Amino acid sequence: MGIIQKILIGALSVVALGVSVFFLSDNFSKQNNSLDTPEKIVSDYKDLLAEAEQLKTSAGNNCDNKNVINKKIESLEKKLADLTERKKQWLESVPKLPDVEPEVLEQGRPGSEVPELTSDVPPLPDITIEEIPGSQTPDLTPDYPPLPEIDMESINILGSEVPELTSDVPPLPEINIDVINPTDYIPELPEINTGRPGSEVPELTPDVPPLPDIEIDIIDPNEKIFQMQDCEQKINNILQQLKALCQDEESAKKSVSDKCSDACQRHKACAAFTEDVTSADLNNAYNSCMEECATWPKDMIKCINTVEIKKPNDCVNFVQCQLPQFYEGKYLK
Secondary structure, X not given: OOHHHHHHHHHHHHHHHHXXXXXXXXXXXXXXXXXXXXXXXXXXXXXXXXXXXXXXXXXXXXXXXXXHHXXXXXXXXXHHHHHHHHHHHHHHHOOOOOOOOOOOOOOOOOOOXXXXXXXXXXXXXXXXXXXXXXXXXXXXXXOOOOOOOOOHHHOOOOOOOOOOOOXXXXXXXXXXXHXXXXXXXXXXXXXXXXXXXXXXXXXXXXXXXXXXXXXXXXXXXXXXXXXXXXXXXXXXXXXHHHHHHOOOHHHHHOOOOOOHHHHHHHHHHHHOOOOOOOHHHHHHHHHHHHXXXXXXXXXXXXXXXXXXXXXXXXXXXXXXXXXXXXXXOOOOO
């Protein structure tokens, strides 16, 4: 076998080995992605939260080693962004509920429906009113005898006479209404219960024990999505506190804008992360921010302008910048 053949065989072997490694790594990564479960994501969130709390403890109250802490903060932010992406992929992989058309319930009792007339039903015949039997008004012929004349004064209906009062009828006695006491002739009515039996509210005596306090949790804290959001919020809070505490001197000396236009531009950038947002919505967010910004303190505006909006988690700082204890003494120039 010649040298050229050996070189060709060696090159082909290297290429084949590289292709095999590529396919194996691709297969392995796909298997890892397919094995990503909500339980594993929650576990990674909890591990990252423990790492953030440990970093906060090591930073102390003064954050002496700012360079090291800031590098670790960047590493934690990257891990948090990766977990957020994994959470998003898991939520998108959940199958959607099928589209079910609501059933139209038939109203009315059975047999009350009006039947529809089809084209094969013959039309009703045209009938005039004269053709209906019994609808004609009989004519009075002149051979009927006239009604006799009756003298109304001669009619005496039993009981219709008005009796005459004779002089031997004694007069009615005089009654003094003021002398009569109403309680003498008005009896006391018994108490009537208008409710149904068993509807009376019983009176609670002192020996009745109080009702136990029942806590009703509408939201189950053990749900995976709530655990993810809770850990994510806690990690964000710790990282923002560390970034404010361990801010290096160069960035602290850097002039910070106190213009509302810069702060509202960041507010508009955060609104862009909203789903199905339109350009009109972004303009409304900017205009409403400009109206409210006139009442904001300068330190609060500076706090907002120190934030760089690159991902949705950066928008959490807007809420913290509204707290005086967060921005006072840090952004005064």
